[in-house]
Amino acid sequence: MGGDTKATGVSRRGFLASSASTAAVPLAAGVLGAGAASAQAPGRAPDPRAPVDMVLKVNGTDYRLPLDIRTTLLDALREHAGLTGAKKGCDQGQCGACTVHLDGQPVLSCLTLAVMAQGKAVTSIEGLEGRDGTLHPVQQAFIDNDAFQCGYCTPGQIMSAAACVEQGRAGDEAAIREFMSGNLCRCAAYPNIVAAVKQAAVVKTGRA
């Protein structure tokens, strides 16, 4: 997969991400003060549909986005910030594909209002690797253990796994399975996912 991307210079992900950013041109990463469309005429009842200026801190960068108040954190990331790593599976809080970290804790971005994520540190799958592009130990462990087939649930799996390892909750397989039970995998790569989390926990603690 990665080889194809390098060969053509165009990837599906790159295409989707750039289209999303294009759609949000004046609003994209770090651009300040754009489109402050607080469309409330004086003397009239506030229009609940009027966009609200929000600032989301995602992977260390401030995104200033005028968003409908109904926008979930997942839609803000995917459709407005151009970060398509978090996936929309069920959009009902049942599958875990949209898992991101809020202040280091794993949450479902599809059941989080963007407006309520303001002032918190959002980490998405795009923010997990090091600045030099070094994969996070959990990302590397998923590759080493072939912990996916179709890959759709993988960003969410990895975000939950990273929290599991970070919080020292990967002590045994039962603990891993409980911590990860909110992330469903239709390909049923579960045995390999558990193996990947165990490997990443060893990398973190330095002991088997």
Next chain:
Amino acid sequence: MRPFTYEQAPDARAAVQMAAVPSDAHVRSPVQFIGGGTTLLDLMKLDVMRPATLVDITPLEKAEAGRIQQTPQGVRIGALVRMSDAAEHPLLVQQFPMVAQSLALAASQQLRTMARLGGNVLQRTRCPYFREIAYGQCNKREPGSGCAALDGHNRLHAILGVSEACIASYPGDWAQALVALDTNVEVMGPRGPRVIPFAELHKPPADTPHIETTLVPGELITAFNVPASAAARRSLYLKVRDRESYAFALASAAVGLDLDGERVRDVRIGLGGVATVPWRARKAEEALRGQVLDEAAAEKAAEAEFAAARTHGHNDFKVPVGRQTLVRALMAAKAMEV
């Protein structure tokens, strides 16, 4: 999702003022408090709940509502505490095991991280006819429209506390521990604070299943006071479900025992998965108090409690599963080392 306005409440009093609504509004109130939002946003997406205003109460977590504190009587648990934090709190794990376990066995890690305890006890039913507006009949969603579950797919529905109008199961886990341990609920309302027994918080459906609690519209749960006791220390939560994790209970039992040798000095039982509300099993408790606890006595107590069960076909199996869950929980609590 329908449009709504969003406001943030700095404290409980302000939240209640922002939520001033007509007194007949109940759970269909146009103003809803939002904490973790895991039930509310889900049901708003499904168009089952249609609030015009959301009052964000998460700022309350910075004050007492966000803390777990030991008190002379037991423990005070703030309504904005996260499920995941309470599930691992040392005081709850050691002195109130059923409380911690009921939270640890609920939902998934992400949902436990998001959901707050005040909202948790007010979680709405998972009845598919309630959650899907394409079904015309749901007395809980549209009062007077009927109940599609009575002769529909009712495998997951309640067998205790049901009525002709509604057999929707109460879905939560934590509430079973609270009702078993005689918890009190602190509430802030338009007329100031008040305290109500947890056992009086939820209303069985009767002929008004859309009125789920005794809270006055606009009232906000701020804390739970759980008294310490010998039965709270020797306690556990047993949950039986279709899969090992991340599933609602088919049957569950929160059991606390105070034993004098083999004899039951005091016993507290909350049942989940089988009832329309968090279910205090007083008949089973009565059958056990003063008795020597063995498997036969446990079975007799379970039979006494489930004698009133009313099943609707697909959920017939919940009678034996519910009884056996209670028996297993009682015997496991007896075997605990405390």
